[in-house]
Amino acid sequence: TGDVDSKVELQAKGNLIQISDNHQSRNVDSQIISARGKIILSAINNNELLGADRGIYSRENGVVQLVSEQGNNLIEATQGGINTTNSGTTLLTALSGVNQIKVSREQAKVEDSNIAIYGVYTKGENAKVTLHSKNNVIEVGDDNQSLIADSVAVYGSNNNDSLLLATIDNQLFGADTGVFSSVNGKVTIVAEQGYNIINTIMRGVDARNDGNIIVDGGLKLSAPLAAYSAGMVQLNYAKESQISGDLLANGGQILVKSKGSTLTMKGDTVAINQGVADIALTPNSQLIGRIDNANAQNEAHHTLFPLNSYAPAKPTPITIDTAGRTVLTLAKDSLWQMTGQSWVSELRGEGTVDVSPTSAGASAGQALHIDKLAGANQFLMTLNKTGQGSDMLYIKEGTSTPQDVVIKNERDVIESMNYGDRLRFATVQHSQNEFVAGKQYTDEHRLMKQALTVEYADQATDPDNHEAYNLAFNGGNALSKAKPGNEYVNTTYGGEGSQNVYLVKYRTNTPSRNTVDIGRMLDASAGYAFTLDTYTKREGERAYSLNDIKEGAWIRGTHTRLKETDRFSLNHNDYEIGYDKFRYNNDEKKQKWGLSFTYGYGKTTLADEFSKGRVKKYELSLYNTNQWNNQAGDNSYYNDNVLRVGALHNHYQSMMSDGNLWGKGSYKNYLFTASTEHGYRKFIDDNKRWYLVPQAQLQFAYLTGADYRTSNDIDVKLGHAKSLIGRAGVDIVRLLDESGDNRLYAKGNIMHEFLGKRSFSASDRTGDYHTSWNTRGTWYAVGVGYNAHVSEKTNVFIDAEKEFGHGRTGSYNLRLALSWQFK
Numbered sequence: 001t002g003d004v005d006s007k008v009e010l011q012a013k014g015n016l017i018q019i020s021d022n023h024q025s026r027n028v029d030s031q032i033i034s035a036r037g038k039i040i041l042s043a044i045n046n047n048e049l050l051g052a053d054r055g056i057y058s059r060e061n062g063v064v065q066l067v068s069e070q071g072n073n074l075i076e077a078t079q080g081g082i083n084t085t086n087s088g089t090t091l092l093t094a095l096s097g098v099n100q101i102k103v104s105r106e107q108a109k110v111e112d113s114n115i116a117i118y119g120v121y122t123k124g125e126n127a128k129v130t131l132h133s134k135n136n137v138i139e140v141g142d143d144n145q146s147l148i149a150d151s152v153a154v155y156g157s158n159n160n161d162s163l164l165l166a167t168i169d170n171q172l173f174g175a176d177t178g179v180f181s182s183v184n185g186k187v188t189i190v191a192e193q194g195y196n197i198i199n200t201i202m203r204g205v206d207a208r209n210d211g212n213i214i215v216d217g218g219l220k221l222s223a224p225l226a227a228y229s230a231g232m233v234q235l236n237y238a239k240e241s242q243i244s245g246d247l248l249a250n251g252g253q254i255l256v257k258s259k260g261s262t263l264t265m266k267g268d269t270v271a272i273n274q275g276v277a278d279i280a281l282t283p284n285s286q287l288i289g290r291i292d293n294a295n296a297q298n299e300a301h302h303t304l305f306p307l308n309s310y311a312p313a314k315p316t317p318i319t320i321d322t323a324g325r326t327v328l329t330l331a332k333d334s335l336w337q338m339t340g341q342s343w344v345s346e347l348r349g350e351g352t353v354d355v356s357p358t359s360a361g362a363s364a365g366q367a368l369h370i371d372k373l374a375g376a377n378q379f380l381m382t383l384n385k386t387g388q389g390s391d392m393l394y395i396k397e398g399t400s401t402p403q404d405v406v407i408k409n410e411r412d413v414i415e416s417m418n419y420g421d422r423l424r425f426a427t428v429q430h431s432q433n434e435f436v437a438g439k440q441y442t443d444e445h446r447l448m449k450q451a452l453t454v455e456y457a458d459q460a461t462d463p464d465n466h467e468a469y470n471l472a473f474n475g476g477n478a479l480s481k482a483k484p485g486n487e488y489v490n491t492t493y494g495g496e497g498s499q500n501v502y503l504v505k506y507r508t509n510t511p512s513r514n515t516v517d518i519g520r521m522l523d524a525s526a527g528y529a530f531t532l533d534t535y536t537k538r539e540g541e542r543a544y545s546l547n548d549i550k551e552g553a554w555i556r557g558t559h560t561r562l563k564e565t566d567r568f569s570l571n572h573n574d575y576e577i578g579y580d581k582f583r584y585n586n587d588e589k590k591q592k593w594g595l596s597f598t599y600g601y602g603k604t605t606l607a608d609e610f611s612k613g614r615v616k617k618y619e620l621s622l623y624n625t626n627q628w629n630n631q632a633g634d635n636s637y638y639n640d641n642v643l644r645v646g647a648l649h650n651h652y653q654s655m656m657s658d659g660n661l662w663g664k665g666s667y668k669n670y671l672f673t674a675s676t677e678h679g680y681r682k683f684i685d686d687n688k689r690w691y692l693v694p695q696a697q698l699q700f701a702y703l704t705g706a707d708y709r710t711s712n713d714i715d716v717k718l719g720h721a722k723s724l725i726g727r728a729g730v731d732i733v734r735l736l737d738e739s740g741d742n743r744l745y746a747k748g749n750i751m752h753e754f755l756g757k758r759s760f761s762a763s764d765r766t767g768d769y770h771t772s773w774n775t776r777g778t779w780y781a782v783g784v785g786y787n788a789h790v791s792e793k794t795n796v797f798i799d800a801e802k803e804f805g806h807g808r809t810g811s812y813n814l815r816l817a818l819s820w821q822f823k
Contacts, residue, residue, distance in 0.1 A: 562811050
């Protein structure tokens, strides 16, 4: 159309307009649509414009409109897809499909290498292009490789207005530059539900001379120079966005803001010549790279940190006249991993800064410069008391909000320092106590807590503010990639009121949290050793059914859970085999001697649930039991006397709250036990089917001490332990048959520990520690059992008991025994 009032409209199931075969056009000025008037292509399926140098050319109030109801709008050209100038308007609509523009210079074989190619070109007052579809795809080049310098996917300048609006994705790839805007031009790219995918060879988005670029929605931006701004670039990211490449604000602004999403950034951010780079990271977002506001700009800085304009057709050196401004806002749980020395104009938020992340390729011993510190930030730092490989923070204006420092190699730092040593980690020109003087960073991997305490020192009176120390921590005199150098620090952060911030090692005289595990393991061993065995637990009620037996053998298996609140929980199994020999066995008197061997194995969980132990028991027992019956044979008195000797083999490992090993220990105790029990059987019914057995018992036990060294070099001396347990109880027994061979019983006991004192001493390079405590107290037990005569010479019994009181909630024991009688 050549006239303003002219109009051409094509309506069809599909529209196809093609110039030359095989998409080969050699006419540099060939255009499929040129409009001053109005041209409308409306199709149910596809609109296809193929083969020209420029697919659409709209100018001087001309309007070109492609509408696809169910299909796609496809433009293939050799120089430009859409060219709209001087109040021209181009509108592509494919709400159910794709607006696709493909420009490949190779197809035209044009020899003039200075001609730029583009996907969408909009220039001039009121020039307007809108692409509205489910997906917009602009490909410039061939096989994602640009064949000509200065190729641009979307170009806008001179007060234009370009909009790419996609329900799902916008995709720009293959060009040197993804989006270019200059001279008050405006380009807006919106992905409502999906992503704006920009994958280019040199520059992702490029705003010059007050150009304005807005990218809104999910973002996947990848280019060596992801964003360049001498105008305004706004990257409003959504969903799980990604930016790979550098950001350079050269007199313009780059704003990276969230619409409620996460962002992963990899690349450096630089602001020069009063440019502003402002990045806001949401929770769980991550930035990997340097940030630089050119405050330290000089020849050395330019050599160490060169800038690249990524303009291969017309490379232009970047001149830095003044500094810029870099602002980083870190939300809680966001992370910045520095890959080199960085300068931030303002650091805000509650996120984390990893000053020297080796996982990101950085070396330990880097510097972070902050003009203004705000918010409650966390700094992950690697430190060294010599200054070699030790990170540093340099701050002009501090904050009253407390900051947190996490020392990544805290254990190594503490181990390397003697009491009274100082280690500088920050210099603050105008401090507001941001690192909190007196705050302690503690380590508990040894016997005693070790603490590094924050101290501020005015530079004027700081004893370590001398040349040797300053050179060590500032990285020498001159600027390097990692450190600023002494001259820069003195000039930039010196002056009246400037302070150095140190960590100072002091003795705490406080035991580590895990030190108490030594005592807990001793309690578990002693609790196992001092477990009270009774005549009923060993024999059930079978003793009263023996007649004219000379000897016998038996086995017993016992499972016990012994729990002491806030101390330990011990689960152990004992396996005992014994032999009995009767000296007397008649109606009036019975006397027998017995000998047994016990093997036991237990697993201990200490109260913090991080630490575990195990114990093995080997024990020999000598039994003497005496029983006297009255003439009627219905009531009887007995006493049961036991001597035991044994050994306990103990092993434990104590874990710190962070899951790391605190220490391991192994030691052996020897056990001696003497017990005497007295009881009386009395029938309580005329049929002699029910009887009571009141009883009393006293047990003395002695557990030897032990000396050992833990795996973390703590020398431990366990004191010996004594126990005296008294018990009073009663069994209620029901005979289940006339012979009395099968019996059911219930029992109840009250027990008291009269001694129970325990202690240990320990020492290592952090100090000496001694503690003692007492386990005296009263507890109770109730239980049931069943005794069966399963054959002429064989008896079996089962027994169960639950304990409570004195912190033993949850304690119980179960046993099963089998005995054989020999005449």
